[in-house]
Amino acid sequence: MTRHPADPRRRFLIVALLAPIALALVAAVVQLVMLPNPDATVAVHWDFSGTPDGFGPAWSFPVLTVALGVGLPALLSGTALASDRAAARREGRPTAPTANSRFVAAMVLATVAFLSVLSTVLVAAQVTGPGQATAGAGLPLLAAAVAALACGLAGWWVQPRVTASPVEGEAAHALDLRDEETAVWVRTATMSRLPLALLVGAALFTVALGVALVATGAGAGGWITLASGAVVTLLVATGTAYRVVVDNRGLTVRAFAGVPRWHLDPGGIRAVEVVFVNPTGEFGGWGWRWTPGRFGVITRAGEAIQVTRTSGRQFVVTVDDAETGAAVLQAVVDRARQAGPRE
Amino acid sequence: MLIRIDSHADAPLFAQIAASVRAEIAAGRLGTGERLPSAKQIAPSLGVNLHTVLHAYQQLRDEGLIELRRGRGAIVTDAATRVVELRAELADLVARAAAAGIGPETLAALIADLAPASTAPAPHAPERPTP
Numbered sequence: 001m002t003r004h005p006a007d008p009r010r011r012f013l014i015v016a017l018l019a020p021i022a023l024a025l026v027a028a029v030v031q032l033v034m035l036p037n038p039d040a041t042v043a044v045h046w047d048f049s050g051t052p053d054g055f056g057p058a059w060s061f062p063v064l065t066v067a068l069g070v071g072l073p074a075l076l077s078g079t080a081l082a083s084d085r086a087a088a089r090r091e092g093r094p095t096a097p098t099a100n101s102r103f104v105a106a107m108v109l110a111t112v113a114f115l116s117v118l119s120t121v122l123v124a125a126q127v128t129g130p131g132q133a134t135a136g137a138g139l140p141l142l143a144a145a146v147a148a149l150a151c152g153l154a155g156w157w158v159q160p161r162v163t164a165s166p167v168e169g170e171a172a173h174a175l176d177l178r179d180e181e182t183a184v185w186v187r188t189a190t191m192s193r194l195p196l197a198l199l200v201g202a203a204l205f206t207v208a209l210g211v212a213l214v215a216t217g218a219g220a221g222g223w224i225t226l227a228s229g230a231v232v233t234l235l236v237a238t239g240t241a242y243r244v245v246v247d248n249r250g251l252t253v254r255a256f257a258g259v260p261r262w263h264l265d266p267g268g269i270r271a272v273e274v275v276f277v278n279p280t281g282e283f284g285g286w287g288w289r290w291t292p293g294r295f296g297v298i299t300r301a302g303e304a305i306q307v308t309r310t311s312g313r314q315f316v317v318t319v320d321d322a323e324t325g326a327a328v329l330q331a332v333v334d335r336a337r338q339a340g341p342r343e
Numbered sequence: 344m345l346i347r348i349d350s351h352a353d354a355p356l357f358a359q360i361a362a363s364v365r366a367e368i369a370a371g372r373l374g375t376g377e378r379l380p381s382a383k384q385i386a387p388s389l390g391v392n393l394h395t396v397l398h399a400y401q402q403l404r405d406e407g408l409i410e411l412r413r414g415r416g417a418i419v420t421d422a423a424t425r426v427v428e429l430r431a432e433l434a435d436l437v438a439r440a441a442a443a444g445i446g447p448e449t450l451a452a453l454i455a456d457l458a459p460a461s462t463a464p465a466p467h468a469p470e471r472p473t474p
Contacts, residue, residue, distance in 0.1 A: 177347070178349065180349055180350050180351040181347055181348065181349045181350075182347065182348050182349075182350070182389050182390055183345060183346065183347040183348075184345075184346050184347075184385060184388035184389050185344070185345045185346075186344050186346075186380040186384070186385070186388075187344065188378075243380070243384075245380075245384070245388060247388035247389070248388070248390070249388070321372065324345055328345065
Protein backbone atom coordinates (compact mmCIF):
# COMPACT_ATOMS: atom_id res chain seq x y z
CA MET A 1 0.00 0.00 0.00
CA THR A 2 1.40 3.34 -0.97
CA ARG A 3 1.22 6.06 1.61
CA HIS A 4 -0.08 9.38 0.45
CA PRO A 5 1.37 12.46 2.08
CA ALA A 6 -1.01 13.56 4.79
CA ASP A 7 -3.32 16.40 3.90
CA PRO A 8 -2.45 19.00 6.57
CA ARG A 9 -5.84 20.65 6.36
CA ARG A 10 -7.72 17.40 6.89
CA ARG A 11 -5.48 16.41 9.76
CA PHE A 12 -5.99 19.83 11.30
CA LEU A 13 -9.78 19.46 11.17
CA ILE A 14 -9.58 15.98 12.68
CA VAL A 15 -7.36 17.09 15.56
CA ALA A 16 -8.91 20.49 16.22
CA LEU A 17 -12.57 19.76 15.56
CA LEU A 18 -13.65 16.13 15.17
CA ALA A 19 -11.52 14.46 17.85
CA PRO A 20 -12.28 16.92 20.68
CA ILE A 21 -16.01 17.03 19.92
CA ALA A 22 -16.18 13.22 19.77
CA LEU A 23 -14.20 13.02 23.01
CA ALA A 24 -16.53 15.46 24.78
CA LEU A 25 -19.65 13.67 23.54
CA VAL A 26 -18.34 10.29 24.67
CA ALA A 27 -17.44 11.77 28.06
CA ALA A 28 -20.91 13.30 28.42
CA VAL A 29 -22.60 10.00 27.53
CA VAL A 30 -20.44 8.11 30.01
CA GLN A 31 -21.30 10.66 32.69
CA LEU A 32 -25.03 10.40 31.97
CA VAL A 33 -24.89 6.60 32.12
CA MET A 34 -23.03 6.73 35.44
CA LEU A 35 -25.37 9.24 37.03
CA PRO A 36 -28.27 7.43 38.66
CA ASN A 37 -30.17 10.65 39.20
CA PRO A 38 -29.18 13.66 37.08
CA ASP A 39 -30.97 16.01 39.47
CA ALA A 40 -28.99 14.92 42.53
CA THR A 41 -26.81 17.52 44.19
CA VAL A 42 -23.08 16.97 43.73
CA ALA A 43 -19.91 18.88 44.42
CA VAL A 44 -19.01 21.15 41.51
CA HIS A 45 -16.34 23.36 43.07
CA TRP A 46 -13.36 22.73 45.28
CA ASP A 47 -11.22 25.04 47.38
CA PHE A 48 -7.44 24.99 47.43
CA SER A 49 -7.18 22.19 49.96
CA GLY A 50 -9.37 20.02 47.72
CA THR A 51 -12.47 20.10 49.89
CA PRO A 52 -15.68 20.77 48.01
CA ASP A 53 -17.10 24.23 48.66
CA GLY A 54 -19.66 24.48 45.89
CA PHE A 55 -22.55 22.17 45.05
CA GLY A 56 -24.91 21.95 42.13
CA PRO A 57 -27.14 19.62 40.16
CA ALA A 58 -25.39 16.57 38.70
CA TRP A 59 -26.50 17.32 35.14
CA SER A 60 -24.22 20.36 35.09
CA PHE A 61 -21.25 18.03 34.45
CA PRO A 62 -22.41 16.56 31.13
CA VAL A 63 -23.89 19.89 30.04
CA LEU A 64 -20.62 21.75 30.71
CA THR A 65 -18.58 19.00 29.07
CA VAL A 66 -20.60 19.21 25.85
CA ALA A 67 -20.78 23.02 25.84
CA LEU A 68 -17.03 23.45 26.24
CA GLY A 69 -16.17 20.38 24.18
CA VAL A 70 -18.06 21.71 21.18
CA GLY A 71 -17.67 25.44 21.74
CA LEU A 72 -13.88 25.58 22.20
CA PRO A 73 -12.97 23.52 19.10
CA ALA A 74 -15.52 25.36 16.94
CA LEU A 75 -14.32 28.78 18.07
CA LEU A 76 -10.57 28.15 17.98
CA SER A 77 -10.40 26.07 14.81
CA GLY A 78 -12.64 28.62 13.09
CA THR A 79 -10.31 31.45 14.12
CA ALA A 80 -7.20 29.56 13.05
CA LEU A 81 -8.70 28.61 9.68
CA ALA A 82 -9.85 32.16 9.01
CA SER A 83 -6.42 33.56 9.79
CA ASP A 84 -4.72 30.93 7.60
CA ARG A 85 -7.06 31.80 4.79
CA ALA A 86 -6.47 35.54 5.17
CA ALA A 87 -2.70 35.00 5.13
CA ALA A 88 -2.91 32.80 2.05
CA ARG A 89 -5.03 35.31 0.20
CA ARG A 90 -2.62 38.11 1.03
CA GLU A 91 0.41 36.15 -0.10
CA GLY A 92 -1.38 34.78 -3.16
CA ARG A 93 -0.84 31.11 -2.38
CA PRO A 94 -3.26 28.24 -1.76
CA THR A 95 -4.59 27.96 1.78
CA ALA A 96 -2.56 25.63 3.99
CA PRO A 97 -2.35 25.31 7.75
CA THR A 98 0.60 27.19 9.21
CA ALA A 99 2.96 25.98 11.91
CA ASN A 100 0.76 27.58 14.51
CA SER A 101 -2.48 26.02 13.34
CA ARG A 102 -0.75 22.75 14.18
CA PHE A 103 -0.08 24.03 17.68
CA VAL A 104 -3.58 25.47 18.09
CA ALA A 105 -5.14 22.14 17.07
CA ALA A 106 -3.00 20.19 19.54
CA MET A 107 -3.84 22.68 22.30
CA VAL A 108 -7.57 22.45 21.61
CA LEU A 109 -7.46 18.66 21.78
CA ALA A 110 -5.41 18.76 24.99
CA THR A 111 -7.77 21.26 26.63
CA VAL A 112 -10.89 19.33 25.74
CA ALA A 113 -9.24 16.08 26.87
CA PHE A 114 -8.41 17.74 30.19
CA LEU A 115 -11.96 18.99 30.73
CA SER A 116 -13.63 15.77 29.59
CA VAL A 117 -11.46 13.47 31.69
CA LEU A 118 -11.66 15.76 34.71
CA SER A 119 -15.44 16.01 34.67
CA THR A 120 -15.88 12.30 33.98
CA VAL A 121 -13.52 11.24 36.77
CA LEU A 122 -15.19 13.69 39.15
CA VAL A 123 -18.59 12.20 38.36
CA ALA A 124 -17.23 8.67 38.70
CA ALA A 125 -15.63 9.47 42.05
CA GLN A 126 -18.83 10.91 43.43
CA VAL A 127 -21.04 8.10 42.15
CA THR A 128 -18.88 5.22 43.35
CA GLY A 129 -16.93 6.79 46.21
CA PRO A 130 -17.97 6.12 49.78
CA GLY A 131 -18.01 9.79 50.69
CA GLN A 132 -20.05 10.60 47.57
CA ALA A 133 -20.47 14.36 47.46
CA THR A 134 -17.42 15.02 49.61
CA ALA A 135 -14.91 13.47 47.21
CA GLY A 136 -11.75 15.51 46.62
CA ALA A 137 -10.38 16.85 43.35
CA GLY A 138 -6.64 16.05 43.60
CA LEU A 139 -6.48 12.69 41.83
CA PRO A 140 -8.98 13.67 39.10
CA LEU A 141 -6.82 16.71 38.32
CA LEU A 142 -3.75 14.53 37.94
CA ALA A 143 -5.59 12.07 35.68
CA ALA A 144 -6.91 14.91 33.56
CA ALA A 145 -3.46 16.47 33.22
CA VAL A 146 -1.97 13.16 32.08
CA ALA A 147 -4.77 12.72 29.53
CA ALA A 148 -4.31 16.27 28.29
CA LEU A 149 -0.57 15.79 27.83
CA ALA A 150 -1.04 12.51 25.97
CA CYS A 151 -3.76 13.90 23.69
CA GLY A 152 -1.84 17.10 23.04
CA LEU A 153 1.31 15.23 22.01
CA ALA A 154 -0.67 12.79 19.87
CA GLY A 155 -2.53 15.69 18.25
CA TRP A 156 0.78 17.39 17.49
CA TRP A 157 2.47 14.35 15.92
CA VAL A 158 -0.56 13.25 13.92
CA GLN A 159 -0.37 16.46 11.93
CA PRO A 160 2.31 16.78 9.26
CA ARG A 161 5.26 19.00 9.93
CA VAL A 162 4.83 22.40 8.38
CA THR A 163 8.12 23.73 7.10
CA ALA A 164 8.42 27.30 8.21
CA SER A 165 9.98 29.13 5.31
CA PRO A 166 11.87 32.27 6.28
CA VAL A 167 9.42 35.13 6.05
CA GLU A 168 10.38 37.60 3.40
CA GLY A 169 9.02 41.08 3.38
CA GLU A 170 9.71 44.15 1.38
CA ALA A 171 13.28 45.32 1.86
CA ALA A 172 13.36 48.77 3.40
CA HIS A 173 14.50 51.70 1.30
CA ALA A 174 16.99 53.66 3.35
CA LEU A 175 15.98 57.19 4.25
CA ASP A 176 18.13 59.73 2.38
CA LEU A 177 20.05 60.75 5.47
CA ARG A 178 23.08 62.94 4.85
CA ASP A 179 26.22 62.47 6.92
CA GLU A 180 25.60 65.56 9.03
CA GLU A 181 21.96 64.63 9.62
CA THR A 182 20.48 62.87 12.63
CA ALA A 183 17.02 61.35 12.66
CA VAL A 184 14.76 59.78 15.24
CA TRP A 185 11.54 57.94 14.53
CA VAL A 186 9.16 57.32 17.40
CA ARG A 187 5.87 55.51 17.24
CA THR A 188 3.51 53.95 19.75
CA ALA A 189 2.38 50.41 19.09
CA THR A 190 -0.77 49.42 20.94
CA MET A 191 -3.32 46.68 20.70
CA SER A 192 -6.43 47.63 18.80
CA ARG A 193 -9.04 49.44 20.83
CA LEU A 194 -11.53 46.68 21.66
CA PRO A 195 -9.14 44.05 23.06
CA LEU A 196 -7.27 46.79 24.91
CA ALA A 197 -10.51 48.07 26.46
CA LEU A 198 -11.45 44.52 27.46
CA LEU A 199 -8.06 43.89 29.08
CA VAL A 200 -7.98 47.19 30.94
CA GLY A 201 -11.58 46.58 32.01
CA ALA A 202 -10.70 43.12 33.28
CA ALA A 203 -7.72 44.48 35.22
CA LEU A 204 -9.76 47.27 36.82
CA PHE A 205 -12.65 44.95 37.60
CA THR A 206 -10.45 42.34 39.25
CA VAL A 207 -8.60 44.90 41.34
CA ALA A 208 -11.88 46.58 42.36
CA LEU A 209 -13.42 43.22 43.23
CA GLY A 210 -10.34 42.31 45.27
CA VAL A 211 -10.44 45.60 47.16
CA ALA A 212 -14.16 45.19 47.84
CA LEU A 213 -13.69 41.62 49.07
CA VAL A 214 -10.78 42.54 51.32
CA ALA A 215 -12.70 45.55 52.68
CA THR A 216 -15.73 43.41 53.50
CA GLY A 217 -13.52 40.89 55.26
CA ALA A 218 -13.76 38.02 52.83
CA GLY A 219 -10.32 36.84 53.95
CA ALA A 220 -8.12 34.69 51.71
CA GLY A 221 -10.51 34.93 48.76
CA GLY A 222 -10.20 38.69 48.71
CA TRP A 223 -6.40 38.62 48.80
CA ILE A 224 -6.25 36.03 46.06
CA THR A 225 -8.55 38.16 43.90
CA LEU A 226 -6.46 41.23 44.63
CA ALA A 227 -3.26 39.38 43.73
CA SER A 228 -4.84 38.18 40.47
CA GLY A 229 -5.84 41.78 39.78
CA ALA A 230 -2.26 42.89 40.33
CA VAL A 231 -0.99 40.21 37.94
CA VAL A 232 -3.52 41.22 35.25
CA THR A 233 -2.58 44.89 35.72
CA LEU A 234 1.10 44.01 35.38
CA LEU A 235 0.39 42.08 32.18
CA VAL A 236 -1.59 44.99 30.75
CA ALA A 237 1.14 47.47 31.67
CA THR A 238 3.93 45.38 30.15
CA GLY A 239 2.15 43.71 27.27
CA THR A 240 -0.32 46.01 25.55
CA ALA A 241 1.52 49.19 24.55
CA TYR A 242 5.06 49.80 23.39
CA ARG A 243 7.14 52.72 22.27
CA VAL A 244 9.14 51.89 19.18
CA VAL A 245 12.18 54.13 18.70
CA VAL A 246 14.63 54.13 15.81
CA ASP A 247 17.65 56.36 16.17
CA ASN A 248 21.44 56.29 15.77
CA ARG A 249 21.60 53.62 18.45
CA GLY A 250 19.39 51.25 16.47
CA LEU A 251 15.94 49.88 17.23
CA THR A 252 14.50 50.01 20.73
CA VAL A 253 11.11 48.61 21.74
CA ARG A 254 10.03 49.44 25.25
CA ALA A 255 6.83 48.53 27.06
CA PHE A 256 5.00 51.43 28.67
CA ALA A 257 5.84 50.09 32.09
CA GLY A 258 9.53 50.53 31.20
CA VAL A 259 10.24 46.83 31.17
CA PRO A 260 10.60 44.72 29.16
CA ARG A 261 12.80 46.46 26.69
CA TRP A 262 14.44 45.10 23.56
CA HIS A 263 17.34 46.80 21.85
CA LEU A 264 19.00 45.95 18.54
CA ASP A 265 22.31 47.57 17.76
CA PRO A 266 22.74 48.75 14.14
CA GLY A 267 26.01 46.82 13.89
CA GLY A 268 24.20 43.55 14.60
CA ILE A 269 21.56 44.00 11.91
CA ARG A 270 21.79 42.28 8.53
CA ALA A 271 18.49 43.26 6.94
CA VAL A 272 15.49 45.48 7.59
CA GLU A 273 12.14 44.69 6.02
CA VAL A 274 8.50 45.66 6.19
CA VAL A 275 6.28 42.61 6.60
CA PHE A 276 2.59 41.92 7.06
CA VAL A 277 2.04 39.93 10.26
CA ASN A 278 -0.72 37.39 10.78
CA PRO A 279 -0.60 36.98 14.59
CA THR A 280 -2.33 33.62 15.04
CA GLY A 281 -0.97 32.10 11.86
CA GLU A 282 2.66 33.13 12.23
CA PHE A 283 3.10 33.60 15.95
CA GLY A 284 0.21 31.73 17.53
CA GLY A 285 -1.28 34.85 19.05
CA TRP A 286 -0.47 38.24 20.46
CA GLY A 287 2.13 39.46 22.92
CA TRP A 288 5.78 38.37 23.12
CA ARG A 289 6.04 35.49 20.74
CA TRP A 290 8.80 33.03 20.03
CA THR A 291 8.80 30.79 16.99
CA PRO A 292 11.88 28.99 15.70
CA GLY A 293 14.39 31.65 14.65
CA ARG A 294 11.90 34.45 15.10
CA PHE A 295 10.78 36.63 17.99
CA GLY A 296 7.88 39.03 17.76
CA VAL A 297 6.33 41.80 19.81
CA ILE A 298 2.86 41.48 18.36
CA THR A 299 0.05 43.86 19.25
CA ARG A 300 -2.14 43.43 16.19
CA ALA A 301 -2.34 42.11 12.65
CA GLY A 302 -0.81 44.19 9.91
CA GLU A 303 2.36 46.00 9.00
CA ALA A 304 5.47 45.41 11.03
CA ILE A 305 9.19 46.08 11.01
CA GLN A 306 11.20 42.90 10.63
CA VAL A 307 14.87 42.91 11.46
CA THR A 308 17.20 40.05 10.60
CA ARG A 309 20.23 39.97 12.84
CA THR A 310 23.67 38.97 11.67
CA SER A 311 23.06 35.69 13.47
CA GLY A 312 20.10 35.05 11.16
CA ARG A 313 17.54 35.39 13.93
CA GLN A 314 14.61 37.66 13.23
CA PHE A 315 12.96 40.28 15.40
CA VAL A 316 9.50 41.55 14.48
CA VAL A 317 7.48 44.39 15.94
CA THR A 318 4.03 45.38 14.67
CA VAL A 319 3.78 49.14 14.34
CA ASP A 320 1.95 51.68 12.18
CA ASP A 321 3.91 53.42 9.43
CA ALA A 322 6.46 50.62 9.59
CA GLU A 323 7.79 51.78 6.23
CA THR A 324 9.17 55.04 7.62
CA GLY A 325 10.59 53.34 10.70
CA ALA A 326 12.27 50.69 8.56
CA ALA A 327 13.66 53.39 6.25
CA VAL A 328 15.28 55.24 9.16
CA LEU A 329 16.66 52.00 10.58
CA GLN A 330 18.06 50.98 7.20
CA ALA A 331 19.78 54.37 6.91
CA VAL A 332 21.28 53.95 10.37
CA VAL A 333 22.42 50.41 9.54
CA ASP A 334 23.99 51.57 6.27
CA ARG A 335 25.81 54.32 8.13
CA ALA A 336 27.12 51.90 10.75
CA ARG A 337 28.29 49.59 7.96
CA GLN A 338 30.20 52.40 6.23
CA ALA A 339 31.81 53.46 9.45
CA GLY A 340 32.93 49.88 9.95
CA PRO A 341 33.46 48.17 13.25
CA ARG A 342 34.34 50.90 15.68
CA GLU A 343 36.57 49.10 18.12
CA MET B 344 6.83 60.57 14.18
CA LEU B 345 10.00 61.37 12.29
CA ILE B 346 12.30 64.13 13.44
CA ARG B 347 15.45 64.95 11.53
CA ILE B 348 18.03 67.61 12.22
CA ASP B 349 21.05 68.78 10.27
CA SER B 350 23.96 70.04 12.36
CA HIS B 351 25.37 71.93 9.35
CA ALA B 352 22.16 73.75 8.46
CA ASP B 353 21.68 77.47 9.07
CA ALA B 354 18.44 77.11 11.00
CA PRO B 355 18.87 76.55 14.75
CA LEU B 356 18.34 72.97 15.98
CA PHE B 357 15.18 73.78 17.95
CA ALA B 358 13.62 75.32 14.82
CA GLN B 359 14.50 72.20 12.83
CA ILE B 360 12.87 69.98 15.44
CA ALA B 361 9.77 72.17 15.48
CA ALA B 362 9.68 72.11 11.66
CA SER B 363 9.83 68.30 11.68
CA VAL B 364 6.89 68.03 14.08
CA ARG B 365 4.98 70.65 12.10
CA ALA B 366 5.56 68.69 8.89
CA GLU B 367 4.28 65.49 10.58
CA ILE B 368 1.14 67.33 11.68
CA ALA B 369 0.61 68.87 8.24
CA ALA B 370 1.02 65.47 6.58
CA GLY B 371 -1.62 64.01 8.90
CA ARG B 372 0.82 61.53 10.45
CA LEU B 373 0.36 63.19 13.83
CA GLY B 374 -3.27 63.90 14.65
CA THR B 375 -5.31 65.76 17.24
CA GLY B 376 -5.03 64.24 20.69
CA GLU B 377 -1.85 62.32 20.00
CA ARG B 378 0.98 62.62 22.47
CA LEU B 379 4.46 63.61 21.39
CA PRO B 380 7.32 61.62 22.87
CA SER B 381 8.77 63.39 25.88
CA ALA B 382 11.68 65.77 25.41
CA LYS B 383 13.68 63.54 27.72
CA GLN B 384 13.21 60.69 25.29
CA ILE B 385 13.95 62.65 22.12
CA ALA B 386 17.03 64.57 23.29
CA PRO B 387 19.44 61.63 23.66
CA SER B 388 18.15 60.07 20.43
CA LEU B 389 19.07 63.20 18.50
CA GLY B 390 22.17 63.90 20.53
CA VAL B 391 20.95 67.35 21.54
CA ASN B 392 20.39 69.13 24.82
CA LEU B 393 17.08 68.55 26.60
CA HIS B 394 16.39 72.29 26.50
CA THR B 395 16.71 72.35 22.72
CA VAL B 396 13.78 69.93 22.45
CA LEU B 397 11.82 71.81 25.12
CA HIS B 398 12.46 75.03 23.21
CA ALA B 399 11.04 73.43 20.06
CA TYR B 400 7.97 72.20 21.96
CA GLN B 401 7.44 75.66 23.43
CA GLN B 402 7.52 77.18 19.98
CA LEU B 403 4.89 74.68 18.80
CA ARG B 404 2.86 75.48 21.91
CA ASP B 405 3.05 79.20 21.07
CA GLU B 406 1.83 78.39 17.56
CA GLY B 407 -1.15 76.59 19.10
CA LEU B 408 -0.25 73.25 17.56
CA ILE B 409 0.41 71.42 20.83
CA GLU B 410 -0.55 71.76 24.45
CA LEU B 411 2.00 71.27 27.19
CA ARG B 412 0.58 69.93 30.42
CA ARG B 413 2.42 69.06 33.55
CA GLY B 414 2.48 65.30 33.91
CA ARG B 415 0.69 64.65 30.65
CA GLY B 416 3.36 65.71 28.21
CA ALA B 417 2.82 67.36 24.84
CA ILE B 418 -0.54 66.74 23.19
CA VAL B 419 -1.44 67.74 19.64
CA THR B 420 -4.34 70.21 19.65
CA ASP B 421 -7.33 70.28 17.30
CA ALA B 422 -5.46 72.91 15.29
CA ALA B 423 -3.82 69.90 13.63
CA THR B 424 -7.07 69.04 11.90
CA ARG B 425 -7.37 72.56 10.52
CA VAL B 426 -3.75 72.54 9.38
CA VAL B 427 -4.35 69.36 7.40
CA GLU B 428 -7.45 70.91 5.80
CA LEU B 429 -5.51 74.03 4.87
CA ARG B 430 -2.62 72.07 3.46
CA ALA B 431 -4.46 71.06 0.29
CA GLU B 432 -5.26 74.69 -0.49
CA LEU B 433 -1.68 75.68 0.23
CA ALA B 434 -0.37 73.01 -2.12
CA ASP B 435 -2.65 74.47 -4.75
CA LEU B 436 -1.30 77.94 -4.06
CA VAL B 437 2.32 76.77 -4.22
CA ALA B 438 1.64 75.10 -7.56
CA ARG B 439 0.05 78.26 -8.96
CA ALA B 440 2.91 80.37 -7.67
CA ALA B 441 5.43 78.03 -9.26
CA ALA B 442 3.54 78.24 -12.55
CA ALA B 443 3.76 82.02 -12.30
CA GLY B 444 7.49 81.79 -11.66
CA ILE B 445 7.24 82.70 -7.97
CA GLY B 446 9.53 80.61 -5.78
CA PRO B 447 8.63 79.25 -2.31
CA GLU B 448 10.79 81.83 -0.50
CA THR B 449 8.99 84.72 -2.19
CA LEU B 450 5.65 83.11 -1.47
CA ALA B 451 6.49 82.60 2.21
CA ALA B 452 7.58 86.25 2.44
CA LEU B 453 4.33 87.35 0.81
CA ILE B 454 2.28 85.33 3.33
CA ALA B 455 4.30 86.70 6.24
CA ASP B 456 3.69 90.24 4.94
CA LEU B 457 -0.04 89.72 4.66
CA ALA B 458 -0.49 88.39 8.19
CA PRO B 459 -0.81 90.82 11.12
CA ALA B 460 2.23 91.26 13.33
CA SER B 461 1.25 88.92 16.15
CA THR B 462 -0.36 85.97 14.45
CA ALA B 463 0.57 83.29 16.91
CA PRO B 464 -2.59 82.26 18.73
CA ALA B 465 -1.79 81.68 22.36
CA PRO B 466 -4.89 80.27 24.02
CA HIS B 467 -2.81 78.17 26.36
CA ALA B 468 -0.29 80.83 27.24
CA PRO B 469 -0.72 80.70 31.05
CA GLU B 470 0.24 77.04 31.18
CA ARG B 471 3.79 76.24 31.96
CA PRO B 472 5.83 73.73 29.98
CA THR B 473 6.44 70.32 31.39
CA PRO B 474 9.98 69.73 32.45
